[in-house]
Amino acid sequence: MPVNALPLGLPGLPTRPGALAGVVVLDLSRVLAGPYCGKMLADFGATVIKVENPRDADVSRGFPPYLKAGDDELSGYYTQYNNGKLAITLDFATDGGKQALLDLVAHADIVIENFRPGTMAKLGLGYDVLAAVNPRLVYTAISGYGQTGSRSRRPAFDSTAQAAGGLWSMNGEPDGIPTRVGVTMGDLAATLFGITGTLLALRHAEATGEGQLVDVAQVDSVIALTESAVVDYTVDGKIARPTGNAHSWVRPYELFPCADGHVFFGAYTDKLWRDACAVFGQPELADDPEIDTMRKRFDEQTYLRRVRPIVVEWLSRHTGAELEAMASDVLPITLVRTIDQVVDDPGTAERDMVVEVEQPGFGPLRIFGQPIKLGATPAEPARPAPGFAEHTDVVLRGIAGYTADQVAGLRAAGAV
Incomplete structure (x- = not known):
C-alpha cells in the first residue's frame, strides 16, 4: 500500500484508479521537467496536487498553442503536462501558506519541485523540514546541475543542460556549428530519470517507512543519454562530433x-x-x-x-x-x-498515442497519450487539466482537514 494511502472516493476529490491509486503527490514544479513527472504519476492513479503561488501562476499557462472560448484562452502546452491533476494555490512566503503546505505534507507520499537548489530551504521548507513532518516523504528535486557541487546554484534551462551535457557538440551536420536537439531533451531526460528515482524511493518508503531526497539534475540526465560518447573518449580518446543523420560507426544506418x-x-x-x-x-x-x-x-x-x-x-x-x-x-x-503524419497515422491510433481530452469550457483537445502500457492497471491519460486554484478548498479540507472557516481565513490573509 502507499505510504499514506488516500482513500478512494474522498468527498469532493475524484476517484483515482490505477497502479498508484492512493498515492498523494504535491507537485510544486513549473513548466516541464517537474510537471511532466507529476502528470505521469497522475496517469497511473496518483492524486497529484499542483501547487502554485496565488500571485505567480506556472508560466506555462501562458504558452501557445491556445484553445479559445470567447475572450478566454487555455494553453494546450499547459494542459498536456498537467492534465489529471488537482490545482491549489499557496503562498509559501506567508505563515498561513507555509503551514498549509506542512499540513499537506503530513498526508503526502511525494513532493516534486524544480526550483533552483536552496530556494525551498530559504523559505524554511527544505527537505529536512518537510522530512521532520513526514519521515516517509519522497522529496524529488529536479534542477539544472543538481543539489550538490560547485555549479548547483547556477540558473538553468533545457538548452543549458544540452550545452553542458555535450548534446549540442554532438548534434547537427558534419563540420557544422553546434546544434540544439529539436525538442527539450534536457527537460525530458530529467523527467524520465525523475520518475524512475521517485518510484524507486517510493518502493523503499513503502517497505521501510523511510523517505529520502531524490536529486536529479538536467545535466546529469543528458550525460547519461550520450550513448557511447563517454567510453569512446575514455577508451580511445575519441571526441564525439556531429554526424548528421548517420550513425558514428554503425552502417548502413x-x-x-x-x-x-x-x-x-x-x-x-x-x-x-x-x-x-x-x-x-x-x-x-x-x-x-x-x-x-x-x-x-x-x-x-x-x-x-x-x-x-x-x-x-x-x-x-x-x-x-x-x-x-x-x-x-x-x-x-x-x-x-x-x-501531422504521425498524429494521423493509423498505427498511432492503434497504440492510443493521441488521446482526446474534453476540457470544460473549451471543448476537446488532442494530446499525446501514455507510452507505458500496463496490462492490469492501465493509464488514464485523457483527463482534463485543472483551472488555476480550482481545487484549493476541497484539497485543504479533504486532505489537510481544514474547516471552511480556516480556508476562508487563509484566503483573506492572501495565503491562498
Missing part, C-alpha cells in the same frame, strides 16, 4: 532518399544485410567478399565506396509507402514522417 522523400534504413547486421539483398533482388551481394561481414561494412571508406551507393540505388526506385509495404516487416525501414 542513416537517412536515405527515396522517390518521394526520405526514409530511415538500418540493415547493418549480417542477417539484416542478407535479408536486404534478397528483398531488393540482389542476393549475391550478401556473399560479396568485400562487404560480406558487418565489420567490413562498418569501414567508412568501404561503406562510402560500395555499400551506400548500393542502398541509394535500391531505395531511390520506390516511394516511402512502397518501401514500407515491401520491406518493413523484414527490415528496419520507415518513412520520415512529419508530425
